[in-house]
Amino acid sequence: MNNERQQLNRQLAQMLKGGVIMDVTTPEQARIAEEAGACAVMALERIPADIRAAGGVSRMSDPKMIRGIQEAVSIPVMAKCRIGHIAEAQILQAIEIDYIDESEVLSPADNIHHIDKTRFDVPFVCGAKNLGEALRRIAEGATMIRTKGEPGTGDVVQAVSHMRLMQSEIRRLSAMSVDELYEAAKQLQAPYELVRWVHDNGRLPVVNFAAGGVATPADAALMMQLGAEGVFVGSGIFKSGNPAKRAAAIVKAVTNWQDAKMLAELSEDLGEAMVGINEQEIELLMAERGK
Amino acid sequence: MALQGAFIEHEAMLRRLGAECFEVRQASDWGRPKDGLILPGGESTVQRRLLEDLGLFGAVRRDILAGLPVLGTCAGMILLSQTHLATMHMRVRRNAYGRQLGSFRTGNRVEGIGGDVPMTFIRAPYIEETLSPECRPLARVDGHIVAAREGKQMATAFHPELDGDTRIHEAFLQLVSE
Numbered sequence: 451m452n453n454e455r456q457q458l459n460r461q462l463a464q465m466l467k468g469g470v471i472m473d474v475t476t477p478e479q480a481r482i483a484e485e486a487g488a489c490a491v492m493a494l495e496r497i498p499a500d501i502r503a504a505g506g507v508s509r510m511s512d513p514k515m516i517r518g519i520q521e522a523v524s525i526p527v528m529a530k531c532r533i534g535h536i537a538e539a540q541i542l543q544a545i546e547i548d549y550i551d552e553s554e555v556l557s558p559a560d561n562i563h564h565i566d567k568t569r570f571d572v573p574f575v576c577g578a579k580n581l582g583e584a585l586r587r588i589a590e591g592a593t594m595i596r597t598k599g600e601p602g603t604g605d606v607v608q609a610v611s612h613m614r615l616m617q618s619e620i621r622r623l624s625a626m627s628v629d630e631l632y633e634a635a636k637q638l639q640a641p642y643e644l645v646r647w648v649h650d651n652g653r654l655p656v657v658n659f660a661a662g663g664v665a666t667p668a669d670a671a672l673m674m675q676l677g678a679e680g681v682f683v684g685s686g687i688f689k690s691g692n693p694a695k696r697a698a699a700i701v702k703a704v705t706n707w708q709d710a711k712m713l714a715e716l717s718e719d720l721g722e723a724m725v726g727i728n729e730q731e732i733e734l735l736m737a738e739r740g741k
Numbered sequence: 742m743a744l745q746g747a748f749i750e751h752e753a754m755l756r757r758l759g760a761e762c763f764e765v766r767q768a769s770d771w772g773r774p775k776d777g778l779i780l781p782g783g784e785s786t787v788q789r790r791l792l793e794d795l796g797l798f799g800a801v802r803r804d805i806l807a808g809l810p811v812l813g814t815c816a817g818m819i820l821l822s823q824t825h826l827a828t829m830h831m832r833v834r835r836n837a838y839g840r841q842l843g844s845f846r847t848g849n850r851v852e853g854i855g856g857d858v859p860m861t862f863i864r865a866p867y868i869e870e871t872l873s874p875e876c877r878p879l880a881r882v883d884g885h886i887v888a889a890r891e892g893k894q895m896a897t898a899f900h901p902e903l904d905g906d907t908r909i910h911e912a913f914l915q916l917v918s919e
Contacts, residue, residue, distance in 0.1 A: 454846055457846075458841075458844045458845070458846065458861070458863065459841070461844075461861060461863050461900070461903055462841055462844065462863050462864065464747045464750065464903070465746055465747055465782050465783050465784070465815070465816075465863055465864075466746075466783075466784070467745070467746060467747060467749070467783075468743070468744070468745040468746060468748070468783070469745045469746070469783065469784060469787055484786055485790075486790075487786070487787045487790040487791060487794075488787070489745060489746075489783065489784040489787050490784070520840075524786065524835060524836060525784050525786055525787075526784075526840075526841065526864065543842075546839070546840045546841075546842050547840075548840050548841040548864070549841070571842055572841065572842060573841060698790075698794070701787065701790070701791070702791065702794060702795070704745075705743075705744050705745060705766055705767075705791055705795075706766050706767055706795075708766075709766075709767065712767065
């Protein structure tokens with residue numbers, strides 16, 4: 451991927467800002483999501499909550515199923531490949547996916563290496579729990595970052611921890627003197643150039659979304675207040691009682707996250723939220739995959 | 742218009758040129774005094790839906806028709822076209838260059854602005870046809886119209902807010918001050 455392509459891919463993420471990216475498993479769900487105001491959809495065979503329930507190895511979705519969703523909607527379509535699975539990423543690029551999520555939600559294919567994303571023309575989004583992880587993914591060519599959160603739980607606590615940690619690490623870097631940045635890069639285990647960029651600009655060099663456990667308009671507004679530039683909602687929508695209404699409410703909550711009165715109205719009568727599991731109740735911490 | 746998309750980039754551009762601005766996120770913001778409006782890039786389906794659900798669509802259309810200067814970029818251009826606000830006489834093709842792999846950067850002349858204006862196209866539309874002599878094409882790329890002006894309305898298929906070049910925004914501010 452040349453610099454210009456990298457730039458264009460970062461810029462597509464800029465266009466998604468202030469928006470909600472929704473997990474969908476069928477063309478019909480994709481249309482509901484688009485109609486409700488999703489700025490992109492993530493096409494996958496099973497949403498994270500079901501991946502958790504099913505167990506076993508979880509892989510890239512059937513390209514035919516992804517194509518069905520590409521044909522159903524006009525907004526960008528994303529899809530997940532396993533961490534380090536170069537071939538799955540090549541397949542997704544071949545079907546002209548708009549964004550690849552190299553995702554810890556699927557079973558990792560490589561316990562050590564992530565994909566060298568600079569070799570692709572198609573853009574990648576990756577999860578991160580902290581600034582070091584985020585900068586390592588960006589060094590590998592990711593053009594968008596999201597918090598890992600704890601997918602498929604409906605529990606926002608991990609997304610909050612990851613976003614808070616990232617923001618506080620960014621603030622700390624910004625306050626450092628230039629000669630302290632070499633040591634900071636060493637501790638973050640991230641390239642010096644990227645550490646320097648964050649120090650100079652006070653933010654990540656790519657767009658940063660919240661993901662993992664967002665289930666309500668209030669969750670989405672919380673993540674925006676903590677500095678997210680948009681949100682991914684995975685299991686939260688189509689595992690709930692009234693997906694269309696909940697999806698539209700979350701979209702409006704992301705635009706008007708500063709207006710508590712509107713959030714109150716948006717939170718009314720949404721039907722049952724996804725049941726959710728507490729972080730303490732789960733055995734598999736997806737966020738620990740791929741550092 | 743700060744409903745969704747790359748509005749902060751436009752704000753940065755305006756501030757750089759010394760113009761004041763504020764974000765419109767709901768109907769109550771629309772009442773504030775203003776000399777112009779920018780409809781940013783993003784996803785037009787999302788922005789259209791929010792314009793309607795938040796009770797902005799009718800008021801925005803009315804004010805543009807009454808002469809409020811407006812600059813629409815990418816999704817913003819789509820909103821000004823016949824299928825949405827219908828304030829500019831043009832038919833726009835969405836995702837005209839295909840998916841993200843079709844996104845590209847080039848440069849070309851823009852009428853009234855000059856040569857070599859950088860043009861970044863992100864899953865961009867182009868103008869298939871202008872439907873009235875008042876709607877005047879300002880720039881073309883590969884034979885397709887990528888910028889137009891109609892009265893106090895300007896539209897670009899590309900993203901002037903993403904490149905360092907301030908000429909499009911300057912031209913818009915000029916339009917606002919006329």
